[in-house]
Amino acid sequence: MRAVRTTVIVNPSAASGRAGRLEGQIREDLESAGISYVWAPTEGPRHATELARRAVEDQVDTILTVGGDGTLNEVIHGYLDETGRPRRGPALCVLPVGTGGDFRKTFDWEDGVAAGLERLRRGRKRPLDLGLVELTRLDGSLERRAFVNILSFGVGGVTDQLVNAGPKWIGGKAAFFLGALRATFAYRPVPVEVLVDGDAWLTSPILNVALANGRFFGGGMHIAPEADPSDGWLDLVAITDRNAVQSLGLAPYLYRGTHMNQAGVHGRRGRRVEARPTRPDAEVLIDLDGEMPGKLPLTAELAPGAIDLLV
Structure with missing residues (x-):
C-alpha cells in the first residue's frame, strides 16, 4: 500500500482533555496501518487554522482532525485563501471528540477511534459544501x-x-x-x-x-x-x-x-x-x-x- 501523508491536527483540550488522552491509541493504530503522518497538536485558539493552512500548502494527502466541532471549524478555515474563498486541498477526515459532536450525526458516524481511522484507511471521498x-x-x-x-x-x-x-x-x-x-x-x-x-x-x-x-x-x-x-x-x-x-x-x-x-x-x-x-x-x-x-x-x-x- 502506498504511504499516505497525513497531517493529524488534534486539539488536546477537546472534551475536557479526552482528545489528548487518545494520542497513544491513535498513533499506534496509524502506525499499524502503515500510514505516514505528522502529529500536529494545537496550542491555542485558531492554531488549528494555521496548521491546516500549512498542510494545504505542503500538499499533503489528508488532514485528520481530532477534536470537536469547534476544532473542525478552525481546520476548514485553513482551506480558504487570503480573500476568504475555498481552495483545493487535502482530503479531510474527521475523528470527532468534543463537547457537541453535532457534525458527525448528519453522517451517522460511529463514535470512537477505530471508526474514524477506518474512514481514513478506506479513503472514500464525498464532496462537502x-x-x-x-x-x-x-x-x-x-x-x-x-x-x-x-x-x-x-x-x-x-x-x-x-x-x-x-x-x-x-x-x-x-x-x-x-x-x-x-x-x-x-x-x-x-x-x-x-x-x-x-x-x-x-x-x-x-x-x-x-x-x-x-x-x-x-x-x-x-x-x-x-x-x-x-x-x-x-x-x-x-x-x-x-x-x-x-x-x-x-x-x-x-x-x-x-x-x-x-x-x-x-x-x-x-x-x-x-x-x-x-x-x-x-x-x-x-x-x-x-x-x-x-x-x-x-x-x-x-x-x-x-x-x-x-x-
Missing part, C-alpha cells in the same frame, strides 16, 4: 468566516456564550441543553429581515434562524431533517416569536426532527442569505458551528463541493 459568511463582529468591524455545519442567529448565539463559559465535564448534550434552557429565559426576540437569493423571505421577531449545511446543532437538536452537506443548498429553518414556555414545548420536536409542521416554524432552501435586524440598535448574536463570532447583519453563501470529505 462550505458556508461562507461576512458577519459583524461585536466591535462593529466586518469579518469573513466559514461554517461547515450550521450558522444560526438569535437564541443560538446566546446559548453559545453560556455553553462556552460553562463547564464541559457534564457532557455535550447536557451542556448544550442547560445552555439553551438558560438562554431561552434570557433571550428577548428581536425583529429581523431575511432575504434568500435576493427575495424577501421573513420579516418577524425571531427565536432563532438556522442556515443549515448539516442536520444537527445544539448538542443533538435535529434542526434541519432534510439537509444534505453535499447537495449545493442551504436549508433554512426559522422559528418565529414565542415565549419561553412555548419554546420549551417545542424542544421535544426539535430533538426528534418533527418540528417543521409546528406553528411558527418556517423552512426553505437557498444559496445566498442576507439578514439584518430591523432596529439599528438591536443586537442579534450569531452561532457559527458552536462558537459565537459576532452579530447581525450578515451575508452568507454556499460554496458547493469545496472539500473532499472521507466517509
Whole structure:
C-alpha cells in the first residue's frame, strides 16, 4: 500500500482533555496501518487554522482532525485563501471528540477511534459544501468566516456564550441543553429581515434562524431533517416569536426532527442569505458551528463541493 501523508491536527483540550488522552491509541493504530503522518497538536485558539493552512500548502494527502466541532471549524478555515474563498486541498477526515459532536450525526458516524481511522484507511471521498459568511463582529468591524455545519442567529448565539463559559465535564448534550434552557429565559426576540437569493423571505421577531449545511446543532437538536452537506443548498429553518414556555414545548420536536409542521416554524432552501435586524440598535448574536463570532447583519453563501470529505 502506498504511504499516505497525513497531517493529524488534534486539539488536546477537546472534551475536557479526552482528545489528548487518545494520542497513544491513535498513533499506534496509524502506525499499524502503515500510514505516514505528522502529529500536529494545537496550542491555542485558531492554531488549528494555521496548521491546516500549512498542510494545504505542503500538499499533503489528508488532514485528520481530532477534536470537536469547534476544532473542525478552525481546520476548514485553513482551506480558504487570503480573500476568504475555498481552495483545493487535502482530503479531510474527521475523528470527532468534543463537547457537541453535532457534525458527525448528519453522517451517522460511529463514535470512537477505530471508526474514524477506518474512514481514513478506506479513503472514500464525498464532496462537502462550505458556508461562507461576512458577519459583524461585536466591535462593529466586518469579518469573513466559514461554517461547515450550521450558522444560526438569535437564541443560538446566546446559548453559545453560556455553553462556552460553562463547564464541559457534564457532557455535550447536557451542556448544550442547560445552555439553551438558560438562554431561552434570557433571550428577548428581536425583529429581523431575511432575504434568500435576493427575495424577501421573513420579516418577524425571531427565536432563532438556522442556515443549515448539516442536520444537527445544539448538542443533538435535529434542526434541519432534510439537509444534505453535499447537495449545493442551504436549508433554512426559522422559528418565529414565542415565549419561553412555548419554546420549551417545542424542544421535544426539535430533538426528534418533527418540528417543521409546528406553528411558527418556517423552512426553505437557498444559496445566498442576507439578514439584518430591523432596529439599528438591536443586537442579534450569531452561532457559527458552536462558537459565537459576532452579530447581525450578515451575508452568507454556499460554496458547493469545496472539500473532499472521507466517509
